[in-house]
Amino acid sequence: MWVGAFAIGGVVFILADRLRRRRNRRPALITVLSTYDRSSDLAVKQTYLRLNRRTRRRLGLAITASGLVTVGFVVPPINFLGVSLISYLFLDLFSESLLVARDEGRLRANFMESLFVIALIATQYYILAATTLVSFNLGSLLLLGTQERVFKRTIRNALNIPRFAMLASSSGQSLEIRLDQLEIGDVVVVNAGSTVPIDGRVVEGLATVDQQALTGESRPVDKVVGDTVLATTLVLSGSLHIEVERTGEETVAAQVVAALASTLDYRALVAARVDEFADLTVLPTLGLAGIALVAVGPLAAAAVILSNHMNSMRLGIPLTALNYLDLIGRSGVFVKDGRALELLAEVDVVIFDKTGTLTMEQPTIQHIHCFAEFSEDTVIALAAAAEQEQQHPIARALKHEAADRDLNAIITADNAYEVGYGIHATWQDQPVLLGSERLMQREGVTFPAEHDALQAESYARGSSLLYLALGTQLIGIIELRPTVRADVTPTLDALRRRGLRLYLLSGDHETPTRYLAEQLGMDDYFAQVLPQDKAAMIEQLQAQGRRICFVGDGINDAIALKASDVSVSLQGATSVATDTAQIILMDQQIKHLETLFQMAQTYRLNTRFSFAGATIPSLLNVAGVFLLEFGILAAYGSWLVANGINGLSALSPRLIYRPQRARQPDNSADTVGQAPIEAYALPAGGAAPNSGGAAQ
Template identity: 45%
Template sequence: MLPLVPLVVGWMLVSKSTKPVQKRVNQHQTTAVAEPNLRPQNVTSLISSSLKAVKKFKDETLVPLFDDARSKYIQEISLDEEVLSEEQKAANQHFKFSIILFASTVASAMIYAPLVLLHIPFLLYLAFPFYKEGIRSLVVERRITTMLVDVILGMGALAYAPFKPPILIVGTAGALAMSYINKLVTKTKSGTRRNLTNLLGQQPQTVWVVQGDMEMEIPFEKVRIGDVVVIDAGMMIPVDGRIQKGVGSIDQHKLTGEAQPAEKGVGDAVFAATVVLSGKLYIEVEKTGEETAAAQIGHILNETTDFTSSVQVRGRDIADRAAAPTLALSALSLPWVGPDKALAILFSGVGYNMQILGPLSVLNFLQLLAHQGILIKDGRALEQVRDIDTVVFDKTGTLTLEQPHVGAIHRYNGYSEADILTYAAAAEHRQTHPIAKAIQLSADERQLSLPAIGDAAYEVGYGIKVHLDQKLIRVGSDRFMAMEGVDMPAELETAGKSAHDQGHSLVYVAIDGHLGGVLELRPTIRPEAKRIVETLGRRGIDMYIISGDHERPTRALAEDLGIDRYFAETLPEHKADLIDQLQTEGRSVCFVGDGINDSIALKKANVSVSLRGASTIATDTAQVILMDQTLNQLEELFVISEHFESNMQVNLYTTIVPGVMIIGGAFLGVVGYGAATVLFMGGLGAGVVNAVLPLFRAEEKSKGAARQPVH
């Protein structure tokens, strides 16, 4: 059993370096018991101190580079805890085992070199998946890959090991590198998708339903077709159904893309994932759960081809292209310079390190972007951004803000604009929906003084009624005014139709039995939208607007922003068809959207972007999330993508140059397997420095800015 002691010690030391502080006393005692069996004792001490130094370096230097922003952002936008895929779990376990094997091999070599040979079965076990993949690529795919080179190199090293046991240290180091590559690659991919209910947003735990003459609260999962659920203002509708009683204003832009809230009454259809802005609705349930319209979008989303699944990691492609020439050169050199130099050529790894440096650069640039407020969930999107030549914007919620603004005030019966706005703001002061906020903001901007309203004078029904200054104030839609018997001027019919065609909402304000005025609410264009459009235009990027809204407001927005092309009144599935049409024309498309109705198009696009605070299904589907909830960082995404491309070019040089030197030196008879290892690792070290340098510089710049005195 003595030869297996290094393997056990390696396991103990690695476990010790990764477990919580409070458990270290017992582990130290266990190690102290085992130490007398090792010869000499200073071997264990040397390894232990080395591991402590590595851990200190990781905690003080590497962790700040790879921690913080990105993980924090992912947790913030997730409804569930982080979910690792089975591929990620397997890669993590494989990497841990490779660390133990490498530590044990090094310890064995330091104690007694022949002990290293006992690690061959463990090395074969660790390398088996890679050997299997290499053989499969040759037999099934009929192509020579870097995995096949690894198989031949590994077998050659094992055959050579009885004559030179320490060569296995290089083998275990290679297995460790391959495990690390696999861990990095899986980390740059998107994680497992969450449950469909979470994709659509957090479902309520309970709902109120009508049972006889009473309203009862029951668990949401017990709601059945035919039940009548009660939804108050400010609540999300959790089912598809028809209104049995009541009138309400419903915000359904995230589902349909319509900017203007929809007035719904008895007999009208309503849908899950929409929000009641005002009123109280009694809804007869027609569909629940996965049968709702919102959930059906989720089903289409899951069935849509995932663009990124066919994208291979760039480093593997580069290494694979060099595989066949490397094998040929090694075979050619064998009769001339012998097995040592032939193995050196196999170890040259022209382009091989890109498998490590590529993912490492990706991870560093993902952190760099996260510090800029840009969360990239799928690392493969980073490279695809540089190829984008077309950006397609959703209109409502992306180019426009959710909250509208008061654009005009129409006066009637001698009332002033200030009177009308004061009455409306006073009535809406307890409401939190976007229309109420727009009215309150307009009153604040005009510095109007709002009178206090007592609870007894406040009534919310189909609209809002308050008693103010001995007057009855009514605020609501034209439908509400008709129900209340308020006299409406004939010319308002024309004004109402014009406002609707332009995507504007009208809020009517009545004083006693007469109409005092009408507030015209218009969509608010994002303050940064025009600048972003101009910036992308200077980059030569074509832009489109796709909207489920009406044609006239979509056209007006496009003209205002200087975008020549737009599609209006587009259904969710047709948005994806338009993306597909642009891709068929040879375009590389970035789609920017925020609604449930955008999710299929988001998944179809080459690069998909959403904003933090958008619908859950949009932020889950999109590859890129702009965390400040604006479009401001969209330009920075393109800039950093260009820097990433330059960084990858330098990575390529650091892996090609040492490889060429190894091959040339081997043919000249001056570079053997050992020297090849040194050159290979030197190139890898230079590449690692280059990969982490951009984030390191950004961290130093951030620290420097923090140290600047505030004047």
Template identity: 40%
Template structure:
């Protein structure tokens, strides 16, 4: 009677599994890779456009469905194990049979995955080993061993699901910290409102110890702000009236009133949260290395299991459950998730987990020049009068014309005028020749500011060699801005690009690590080579068009090099996508940030050093984790052939290695937590 009931129940469960599988096909697990189209795809390439709201809803629904399936599997496997244990403890063998339907429920999807791998995908995958192992244990009547193995397998899936979701939420929370209620000033009265009701133009009041809820400009008060979670800056930043503050940063000291400039989804912090939410192929990327190892171990395990039949069926089952590389499917994602969280703590946003795996193999770093190795804005090195106008007057004329212009040279001139406390007169009749110069009228004079070509177009005589009008003779690579008053040249402003202050020390360390370095730039060859010599960078690619930057990356890859491209401009987007690892800065263009796999939130190239160290540490951690799966597997196989180990011993050895591997995967994060606690103590 029990057998009959078991068969009926098993048939019902198989039907339920079929229905569930149909639902799974309609709603894939969250972040699952797209169906194969026969073309290689790259998880390193995020979507070019943010998904629509409906897509986000579908992803949330898919995530909930996947979690529900995992919970159902764990419940079914746990129930089967409980029945099998009760059967052995109570001495009622028939109870074992009641465990079979639950194993069928869990095993059917695994079997389907295994058959799909063999007959449709034509690949050897770990699901084949699951299928063969469960069938062999059930076929030989090892119900308890099968229940134990399947329960531990489902428990591993649950642990991975929980760790992945927790890590994702914590990473987003690190960057997106906002209070629920906000204190604002309206009609000279302080009132507290929900953050959702804050509008651009509101005056917000923030006290020490509180998070700043929106982006804005300080109207009143001096303060110290902790921007570590947003920018990676270790030290608090001192700010006063007129300074920008950002949502998600904390006020360490002081009290400020600030005007809201951006609120809700427009804030910098909300945009980061959106980047994290829409990271492409998140799960598939972080599992790739572990799954590859597990897949490669399948065929040798099955072959050795067949050979072990000479020692007996129990020994063959023991080898089948030895788990060579199998637990890397769990350990590799756990380790990577922890390293992603560590990177976020250091102000490094890793959008694609696979890039962390590739960092340890990088041997070539290609830097874009302008905006990456150099600051976008040049600096004025000297002002040379050519008539009776003094230096400060020439700068005043240039700044007055360039007022409200946003290009880098204009910003450099305006910044110099501000530093010298020069008041700018109001201008009239402004005429702008794109790419050449600008003309304006003020104080009864016509002032023209621009390039040598602009002066020639306007019929204004200029020296044949502007370097001769510089006190230091000028330097190759300088830019010159000509200032003319009433159609007579009054002075020449010499500007040079500024190298980021951290670059020279960074280049030295990267050379010590044995990495080859290169500069790529659309600028002329002479100034680019000068910068390369100054920094000690051996390879130079100048006058490179935006589309050719990607070709350059591919050429280096064809030389057998593993390339990291560091860029910040919209013209770097294609090259960022082609590189093995792509890095951008927090102040980069939207296109560069979206294309890059990694964003240095501090906007400081020095963050490359902890990034590469993190990649090397991750590589060492993964190698140690691999040993936790290799050693127990070897012991199990040797024991099966020479000590007649059975399947239960094999399962225990496998899970001993699994526990050791999970501990090793968690160790880097636990070390840092302990170090933080000691520091705070």
């Protein structure tokens, strides 16, 4: 009977396949993503709706077939219809596996799925065959639904990262505006240390640009008038006026596409790794089935084929990965690169930049020390003018202080930022220097007699100093006091309990860096570190076998973020930091690091559990076929066990991490349109001595 039903199912499949081929092909998901615009949230929804509709149709047919063959026990003629429907669904599955085998020249793991079903049909276990098809399609539907949620959350997170550009004006001053407000023909100003926000053409200026993020070429290139520059490249030195050739909305869209592509790539990477292993089991399974056919009989051969449970792992592990990404996204963390989740489980050293990560984003101006008869207002106004085109925390603190004092604006010219040193500018035909002590020393600035005592007192209080000079004369020192974030101490305690070593890295002087390191109980600290030295220090630790997670938010941190194994930044940080980092804390709360490390560890355990859950029952059942005369029911029972283990592994994140409503950050003025954020209660689970090793 089953042969005739199989033939009818085949005829129906051929007719349905020809009908599908006549329909116009709709764009695939990756095509939709590559043409992302503001309506793409709807486009993604429509694409998944189409994919879900197809999978739901298959699921409905499988459930119908299951019902028919069940009723067929009582009314045998109905069994014929059920087997015909099962045969149709099998041929749909089998044809896809043959197309893959034809295109790649080898049998893939999906071929075993079709053999799994045909073995059940041939041995007349129709109910089990129908149940298997229900399981396949139900799993695919669950995977699609989870992937859709992850993609939508990725779009929202990518759009919620505020991006700004400095728009040139006729007055000579630059105006900070949102990137999506730029139009073609506008001219933006990009200074040293800033990321180029848009694609355009240089109309004024000269600069050295790092294009490694786009081209992979590590050697910087010089850009002059007439040259084309691309978004996400980094200006290392000089300054550029760039005419916009692509609207800000298009640029934002491209960045969203990049985030979506990264998520899609990671999903594909996880699936590819699982498939690679599953593919290796195809020929051994067929070989063992052939031996069983000769040595034991056809039922034993079918049982061996049913012993290949890799299909449960091919669904379970990618679904586990997507569930973790979805839960992390809901907690206010934007994982731009899913591989970071895997690497976090291997990290043994966490390095924190001092300013803006462990301390509040903007330091407090504690005191203004004036020299050469300059007033506090003049020092603040001149410092704010020099920092006018910068967006880092100290620049914002100076501009806010000037606004609070209601000072008349001072206009400086030729403002240029030198990474690791500070600002060069011109005011009233005199050179202006604003930055670190090392900048003043290099430029030959004269220090007053009281400088050393003032510096010692300030450092003893844990303050940092910002120097301002006109020509070679020091006119002011601005004392900046960092405020440790409220969530830092408990977070660091939790990381220590996980056995992680914690380092503090800063370009600041040794004394305030040591003060903060001792206050927080860091394992070690490194002070007066230039940006390029940060990366060298990370590479040195990596050469010793360490796995590094670097947490930073400034222009000076970009090189270190690239060099580390896992990079973390905060929303509201400089564009170059958020563009470089693999993980962004959307609500600027360091406490999420504890959840991240916890989830990374359980994710690794879950994937290993899924792997064991698929392979161990498979091996035991094959041994049972040859040694204990296991049959079809035993093989199917072990397949159900493998599916149960992988299903439990995939769903366990949602059982372990209980969502709790989290407070929005106090400094939410810099955030834009964020979706509600959830925190997660972690399952139940002494500061190391400070070595005080300052790097000079």
